[in-house]
Amino acid sequence: MERKAVKNLIIGFGKAGKTLAKSLARKGEAVAIVEQSPRMYGGTCINIGCIPSKSLIVNGQKGEKFADAALQKVNLVEKLNRKNYHMIADEPTATVIDGKARFLSDHEVEISREGQPAMLVEAERIFINTGARAILPSILGMSECKNLVTSTGLMDLQKRPDHLVIIGSGYIGLEFASMFLSYGSKVTVIDAHRTFLPRQDRDIAARVKKDLEEAGAVFKLGYEINGVFDRNEKSILNIMFDDQAEEIEADKILLATGRKPNISGLGLENTSVKIGEDGHILVNEKLETSAKNIWALGDVHGGPQFTYTSLDDFRIIESQLYGDKSRTLDNRGEIASSVFITPTLSNVGLTETEAQAQRKSYRLFRLEATAIPKSAVLRQSKGLLKALVDPDTDEILGATLYAEDSHEVINILSLAINAKLPYTMIRDHIFTHPTMSEALNDLFSNANEVKK
Ligand SMILES: Cc1cc2nc3c(=O)[nH]c(=O)nc-3n(C[C@H](O)[C@H](O)[C@H](O)COP(=O)(O)OP(=O)(O)OC[C@H]3O[C@@H](n4cnc5c(N)ncnc54)[C@H](O)[C@@H]3O)c2cc1C
Numbered sequence: 001m002e003r004k005a006v007k008n009l010i011i012g013f014g015k016a017g018k019t020l021a022k023s024l025a026r027k028g029e030a031v032a033i034v035e036q037s038p039r040m041y042g043g044t045c046i047n048i049g050c051i052p053s054k055s056l057i058v059n060g061q062k063g064e065k066f067a068d069a070a071l072q073k074v075n076l077v078e079k080l081n082r083k084n085y086h087m088i089a090d091e092p093t094a095t096v097i098d099g100k101a102r103f104l105s106d107h108e109v110e111i112s113r114e115g116q117p118a119m120l121v122e123a124e125r126i127f128i129n130t131g132a133r134a135i136l137p138s139i140l141g142m143s144e145c146k147n148l149v150t151s152t153g154l155m156d157l158q159k160r161p162d163h164l165v166i167i168g169s170g171y172i173g174l175e176f177a178s179m180f181l182s183y184g185s186k187v188t189v190i191d192a193h194r195t196f197l198p199r200q201d202r203d204i205a206a207r208v209k210k211d212l213e214e215a216g217a218v219f220k221l222g223y224e225i226n227g228v229f230d231r232n233e234k235s236i237l238n239i240m241f242d243d244q245a246e247e248i249e250a251d252k253i254l255l256a257t258g259r260k261p262n263i264s265g266l267g268l269e270n271t272s273v274k275i276g277e278d279g280h281i282l283v284n285e286k287l288e289t290s291a292k293n294i295w296a297l298g299d300v301h302g303g304p305q306f307t308y309t310s311l312d313d314f315r316i317i318e319s320q321l322y323g324d325k326s327r328t329l330d331n332r333g334e335i336a337s338s339v340f341i342t343p344t345l346s347n348v349g350l351t352e353t354e355a356q357a358q359r360k361s362y363r364l365f366r367l368e369a370t371a372i373p374k375s376a377v378l379r380q381s382k383g384l385l386k387a388l389v390d391p392d393t394d395e396i397l398g399a400t401l402y403a404e405d406s407h408e409v410i411n412i413l414s415l416a417i418n419a420k421l422p423y424t425m426i427r428d429h430i431f432t433h434p435t436m437s438e439a440l441n442d443l444f445s446n447a448n449e450v451k452k
């Protein structure tokens with residue numbers, strides 16, 4: 001067996017791992033990064049996640065045909081995949097190893113490679129960045145069903161399905177619903193939960209649902225899935241609500257029921273790394289695992305699953321190993337999020353429902369998107385903006401922006417929250433015009449009342 005000794009071994013070419021590999025190489029350190037599939041150089045985000053999905057979403061909004069958008073997506077991903085590979089492979093002290101990694105001990109990793117003998121890598125420090133994978137609920141008949149896909153399979157299609165049935169109304173379910181509606185597919189969304197968007201305020205969730213329904217989506221909430229079978233080229237889903245069974249015929253079925261940490265086949269049982277009950281690698285606030293030479297970064301250690309939190313994990317490692325050790329999971333501040341539907345739904349900090357549950361007093365600000373001049377220019381005036389302010393300190397407690405371009409505007413508010421700026425600073429800030437961000441002047445000028 002070929003053997004290699006290296007100071008730093010990174011398992012998985014994700015956002016945190018590749019950024020760390022580059023940074024270590026720039027310091028002149030020996031680093032090897034192992035990736036199980038050449039299709040995944042650069043990780044989930046650029047190959048099968050954020051970038052291809054947002055490319056298809058944006059091109060759908062522009063009215064492109066699906067086949068053209070699919071081709072543009074392929075070209076974009078290929079370009080980014082190559083760029084990411086070279087970003088690491090071209091560094092003199094870095095090596096990209098193609099293969100699947102499996103721990104033999106805390107310091108030894110076996111890498112199985114297609115068409116080549118396995119390699120044994122011995123490393124001083126090991127960073128696990130293996131991401132997450134789709135949760136596949138057990139549905140009777142699913143293994144024989146030809147049309148059941150995850151988001152990766154759906155984005156590989158060359159032709160849009162006439163009827164797409166989506167199981168799961170979370171991030172992926174809603175983004176793909178919005179995407180395929182824009183290409184003219186009929187879309188049905190099924191979720192086991194009766195409450196739509198349970199973590200959002202009810203007024204916001206109702207708006208989102210109504211807007212998606214107006215765009216053509218059909219929601220079946222609180223449904224159980226009994227089974228699935230193929231009939232000719234189509235698939236039939238057998239679903240049930242309150243003991244009433246019904247059948248839905250689909251051209252494609254998207255499974256979007258969450259993603260779980262990817263530790264399968266990693267051989268963690270051969271190490272002293274501890275695993276949590278839901279299968280994530282247990283880490284402390286410095287991303288250290290229970291093995292003193294092993295760290296875990298990104299989706300694999302549980303918590304929020306975003307590219308930007310994975311990137312921040314890199315910052316924590318950099319701060320802990322090479323910096324002043326000040327950055328940790330505990331002090332990264334409020335993290336914003338956006339669901340890329342039309343218009344985008346973005347959150348940071350507390351929702352009104354959460355503030356009420358915590359019995360916090362708050363000043364509530366609301367603005368209808370119709371009141372924003374730029375939304376008229378964009379001919380997209382659906383939506384509602386909400387913000388909560390602490391009545392004692394004037395600091396912003398949280399915001400929900402359901403409006404065009406809210407994925408950009410929310411970053412102003414997360415910065416304001418983390419910098420502890422009073423809301424009056426944003427109310428009186430001079431924004432360029434006409435922009436969606438200037439709506440924050442009006443949002444925070446609106447009449448409001450203190451709620452206790
Ligand atoms: C459809 C979709 C859309 C998304 N959209 C967004 C979005 O708009 N914004 C956002 O912030 N997030 C989005 N996400 C989530 C985001 O993509 C992930 O949170 C992020 O990519 C996780 O990065 P990571 O660093 O944890 O690892 P990943 O990027 O997942 O990388 C892990 C890598 O490890 C490799 N690997 C796994 N096991 C092994 C092994 N044993 N040996 C060798 N290699 C291995 C994998 O092949 C993979 O390349 C989306 C996800 C999906 C699926």
Ligand SMILES: NC(=O)c1ccc[n+]([C@@H]2O[C@H](COP(=O)([O-])OP(=O)(O)OC[C@H]3O[C@@H](n4cnc5c(N)ncnc54)[C@H](O)[C@@H]3O)[C@@H](O)[C@H]2O)c1
Pocket residue numbers: 137167168169170171172173175190191192193225256257258259304305306337338339340
């Ligand atoms: N814009 C973004 O930042 C973005 C976009 C896509 C994905 N992501 C990340 O990817 C992760 C995974 O996304 P996701 O949409 O798969 O998960 P999710 O957790 O957001 O939603 C899963 C949905 O599936 C439903 N569900 C679960 N089991 C079910 C079953 N058996 N039958 C019917 N419904 C069921 C749940 O009730 C929930 O509504 C997200 O948590 C997010 O962090 C982020």
